[in-house]
Amino acid sequence: MTQVRTRFAPSPTGFIHLGNIRSALFPWAYARANNGVFVLRIEDTDIERSSQEAVDVILQSMQWLGLTPDEGPYYQMQRMDRYRQVVAQMLDSGLAYRCYVTPAELDELRERQLAAKQKPRYDGRWRPEPGKTLPSVPDGIAPVIRFRNPQGGTVVWEDKVKGRIEISNDELDDLVIARPADAGEDGIGTPTYNFCVVVDDIDMAITHVIRGDDHVNNTPRQINILRALGAVPPVYAHLPTVLNEQGEKMSKRHGAKPVTQYRDEGFLADAVVNYLARLGWSHGDDEIFSREQLLQWFNLDHLGKSAGQFDEAKLRWVNSQHIKAADAARLTPLVIEQLQRRGANVAADAAWLEPAINLFKDRCATTVELAEWLEMLARPVEPSAQDLEDHVTPAVLPAIESLAKRLPDVSWDKAGIATAIKQTLGEFGLKMPQLATAVRVLVCGRPQTPSVDAVLALFECNIVVARLQKAKK
Missing domain, CATH: 1.10.8 (Helicase, Ruva Protein; domain 3)
Structure with missing residues (x-):
């Protein structure tokens, strides 16, 4: 049986947010649930927009969430020689060809097609065919390299989220797989994203591609290249978009925070994993579950088909449940x-x-x-002037002074402290809220806390006494 191999392949063109990292969580969980291998690949071919800072946030976010890769990170920019090698092989075998159409000619073609209400697409004028005479190679034009997409027939795959998808090959033109920039002696320039992805998935033996549904349009092109290179396409699962609280696609532009900010704001990694898993996958009605339960239950059959909407209040609730259980x-x-x-x-x-x-x-x-x-x-507390005025009143000051004297003589635990407070209440004829609230303000710096005797027992006795004695100063 083939070993499951999944991958997370982010582009470091912006700080990774929760909507992005979910595309790491599901392939990680599927690999772990099936004793497979989880690969991290940094798709950094967009040189102008990629940054090391964004790479660092990706790595820190995955480390914090425990989404540890088994292999990688691999960087596409470090694999350019491999991509060019495959392009050269495709040129030699007739799977690809050089195209000398200029950008101006493509613009003119597009305008004509739009005017005729046709779908804009490359017309194949440089595509070699038996009996076809190609134009003369123009001087001074660096060619792009295009993949010979199959003509006729369809591309079909059974998507684990979207079901059967079928695209006519006639809808797909010949994809540019290398552009002339930085062309070497072999005339092969810079391989393009859609092509690099295919070579990576073949070389890394990826069996399952679990990614956002913004990649659906790339999939038929990638499948055709995979098959042309003699590879079996992986299983695809295209995840619905994660929306923000306003119903827009989650993005930095629309206020999404870097994943690491949730770490800094006091969220637990397991709680974020729990919340994100439920934002596109379910196990019955279970809302709160551990990482171990997620891996025990996770499969691709229960991925959601509709967009998940992020809700920070719900995330805070999930986090509170994990804190309670921790x-x-x-x-x-x-x-x-x-x-x-x-x-x-x-x-x-x-x-x-x-x-x-x-x-x-x-x-x-x-x-x-x-x-x-x-x-x-x-460290020392500083009660507000208003709390002191409202609760540490002249009527309660003698009781506070008496309590401060009693406390060093009782056993320093909840029961001993409770006894001292009750004795003080009896001595001065006060009700519990009068004395307890004043004590809270002086010792804790706030008027509301859990049971006052339980809270005081956390402090050293001398600190409590010193804070109470400040009431008369």
Whole structure:
């Protein structure tokens, strides 16, 4: 049985966003689910628009999401000699030919065809045929090289998303597979994208091409070249577009963020993988699942046929579910990283970290929100003047002073702290919200937290007492 080999082949012409990276997730998942090989190929033939910075974001995004390739990255610009070698072979075998039509002549041909309400297409004037006399080779014109597309018949494939697709060969003209720029002694210039893709897929033994449906129009041309070169076309699955929240195609121009920004904003890699998988694939009604479950369930039969619409609120909800389910030990390094970004230095072995994460994670959608809560444990707090005025009132100050004196004498845990608070309430005839809210403001810097005794137990006793004592200053 042939080993499954899939590929992700991004163009580094802009920062990769979630709509792009989904085209990496599905081939990665299919390869993993079938003990296959996942190949990363950087299609950087657009020299003017490609950038190393964009390549770096692709690599960082895949690393963060755990979409690790088994092979690559391969770079098309480093394979130009191989592409030219195949072009030369095609010229020698009659599968390709040199075409000397100038851009001006093509423009004139196009205008005539449009005026006649015909589909604009190259008319094959330089295509060699038995008994055909070709024009004289003009001086000073560097030729393009065209593929001899089959005439008559159709190109057919069973797309795993779109079903059977059939295109008449008469709809396809002879594709340019090399342009004259940088032509060497062999007269072969720069191979074109559609051609390089085919050579790559053959050389890399790709069995399944899972990519966006903006490539559907390229597929019949690529299949014809594959077959001409004696290769069996891979299985194709063309994924519907990912739309943004306004219903437009997701793009940087329409506000899409680089994938790495979600990492910086406190999203978990597994949650993003979970969300993206559901944005074009399903396993029954399952909304929340682990990476392991995804790989256990994933196949091409349940890919969605309609466009998925990105919803950041839904992504935040999915992330919150993963945070709730995550072990504190797993969240700890992520929270420390967020605290450090906020200027708070925390030791990885700080005793309060894991208990604090466990206490607060159920109310947080991101690790940024977790860090916002835990910042009060990492450095001094500064309650707002309004909170102090509203909650640390003259009526409650004596109780705060008394509590500060009691706390060092109790066992420093939730039960001991609760006892001290109850004794203080009884002593001054106060209700829990009066004292608890004032304590929260002074110790935590905010009036709302989980159970006050549980929160205070996260701090060292001397820090709580010192913060309470500031009330009388």
